[in-house]
Amino acid sequence: MSGKELAIRMVMADANGQIFDHPELLMLCRHGRQWCLPRPDEVIPLPKESELFLLPGRHAVGLDEHGNTQVTEHLAVAAFLAPAHTISAHPCYESDDKAPLLPLFAYAAVGFAHGRFYVCAKKVDNDPRQQFAHIPRSRIEHHAAELTKRYPANRLVQHIINNCVARYDCPAARNFALGRFEAPLPSSRTCNARCLACISKQEETSPIAVTPQCRLTFTPKATEIAQVMEIHAAREKARPIFSFGQGCEGDPLQNAELLAESIALYRQSNGSGTINVNTNGSRPEVLEALAKTGLTSIRVSLNSARKDLYTCYYRPQGYTFDHVQQSLGIARRLGLFISLNLLFFPGISDTEEELSALSDLVGENGVSMIQWRNLNIDPEWYLDCLAQGPGLPATSGMGLTTFMKRLKRLCPWLVYGYFNPWLGETAKLTAPEPGTWQKPETALTNKEPKEIS
Numbered sequence: 001m002s003g004k005e006l007a008i009r010m011v012m013a014d015a016n017g018q019i020f021d022h023p024e025l026l027m028l029c030r031h032g033r034q035w036c037l038p039r040p041d042e043v044i045p046l047p048k049e050s051e052l053f054l055l056p057g058r059h060a061v062g063l064d065e066h067g068n069t070q071v072t073e074h075l076a077v078a079a080f081l082a083p084a085h086t087i088s089a090h091p092c093y094e095s096d097d098k099a100p101l102l103p104l105f106a107y108a109a110v111g112f113a114h115g116r117f118y119v120c121a122k123k124v125d126n127d128p129r130q131q132f133a134h135i136p137r138s139r140i141e142h143h144a145a146e147l148t149k150r151y152p153a154n155r156l157v158q159h160i161i162n163n164c165v166a167r168y169d170c171p172a173a174r175n176f177a178l179g180r181f182e183a184p185l186p187s188s189r190t191c192n193a194r195c196l197a198c199i200s201k202q203e204e205t206s207p208i209a210v211t212p213q214c215r216l217t218f219t220p221k222a223t224e225i226a227q228v229m230e231i232h233a234a235r236e237k238a239r240p241i242f243s244f245g246q247g248c249e250g251d252p253l254q255n256a257e258l259l260a261e262s263i264a265l266y267r268q269s270n271g272s273g274t275i276n277v278n279t280n281g282s283r284p285e286v287l288e289a290l291a292k293t294g295l296t297s298i299r300v301s302l303n304s305a306r307k308d309l310y311t312c313y314y315r316p317q318g319y320t321f322d323h324v325q326q327s328l329g330i331a332r333r334l335g336l337f338i339s340l341n342l343l344f345f346p347g348i349s350d351t352e353e354e355l356s357a358l359s360d361l362v363g364e365n366g367v368s369m370i371q372w373r374n375l376n377i378d379p380e381w382y383l384d385c386l387a388q389g390p391g392l393p394a395t396s397g398m399g400l401t402t403f404m405k406r407l408k409r410l411c412p413w414l415v416y417g418y419f420n421p422w423l424g425e426t427a428k429l430t431a432p433e434p435g436t437w438q439k440p441e442t443a444l445t446n447k448e449p450k451e452i453s
């Protein structure tokens with residue numbers, strides 16, 4: 001059902017932070033610079049474990065019965081969604097001149113109808129790995145305390161528990177404490193990119209005053225990393241996954257030799273499971289050594305498959321988008337399962353130009369999976385950065401659902417999800433070898449939504 005059929009009301013907040021729906025105005029949402037009613041395929045009830053945010057200095061905007069936009073004096077509201085959900089539209093608001101930059105979260109449009117909140121989003125993964133509502137906090141704390149007591153000399157164990165669980169409530173770290181699913185392996189203090197919305201480090205001149213996490217302050221030894229893997233494998237016996245490349249570090253390929261040594265240590269002691277690296281994919285030359293020692297998969301982050309948009313956001317230092325493309329092709333030739341960590345931004349990531357570029361990147365390099373993640377950034381700031389750099393897209397977005405369908409038409413082997421999958425030690429690949437893909441002629445057509453003036 002569309003927003004209009006459901007008659008979803010605009011949601012706003014008063015100065016005391018009380019959130020309420022407008023008695024008449026309908027919810028609007030935005031895809032890039034375009035404001036419109038929510039599309040029929042993009043409204044879902046607010047997922048459990050999501051949070052509502054008030055947006056300071058931003059006035060909620062809704063649609064009146066005559067089809068005109070109305071700016072209210074009340075604060076705009078957005079939803080930060082539970083993991084496994086990708087936002088398909090941002091909220092509509094009008095900002096004051098002095099509105100502060102929003103912190104690094106993803107802001108989903110939210111409305112209210114029939115006694116419940118609705119958001120513009122899509123559930124993209126059924127894996128329960130980051131659901132914690134049913135787990136008492138005391139259980140996590142109990143296991144965390146046991147681990148720190150049992151491994152006092154392992155700085156990585158201490159970091160994951162005392163920093164990532166206790167300070168940041170990181171879901172991957174909580175899962176390590178609980179001994180389930182995917183264990184984080186932070187290892188790198190440095191990075192060769194300067195992403196606009198890096199969550200672990202910003203330059204002194206950055207308008208972002210606070211990052212949600214702080215960069216790792218030490219480099220663990222290979223023996224410490226291998227021990228973390230062994231601890232996790234002894235507790236998550238069925239489907240252990242280990243991932244280098246976490247929110248609290250730089251890029252793990254900066255320390256490729258350390259990764260290779262750690263993986264070798266673990267595999268030499270018959271360590272099983274999926275070993276994955278989350279990376280910006282900037283160092284194609286190091287992948288062969290990692291694959292040989294027992295790496296299973298690589299997840300490469302991108303805000304766009306187009307070089308100019310990528311460069312505007314990543315601000316790479318000493319590498320280019322071409323190196324990222326090379327990494328994908330090499331990884332596929334080495335038999336690695338490749339995911340793209342696609343940092344989706346409604347209205348920018350779902351255009352015709354992006355579909356064409358992304359399908360080429362996926363098809364020509366044998367990418368196996370798209371992880372539909374959210375670009376955590378102040379929406380207006382990102383649009384301004386793009387406008388001042390490569391420019392905003394000439395066409396409007398087709399919507400997340402249509403984009404996903406059309407991409408799958410072009411690349412039918414693609415797996416969609418949100419999390420790194422368990423693949424055993426060695427992935428079975430169905431993605432084409434580089435250079436063998438023939439782009440299909442047809443894809444579902446785009447249907448433009450009606451824009452609100």
Ligand code: SF4
Binds near residue numbers: 192194195249314
């Ligand atoms: S690649 Fe990762 S660590 Fe490096 S700047 Fe970007 S977000 Fe930060």
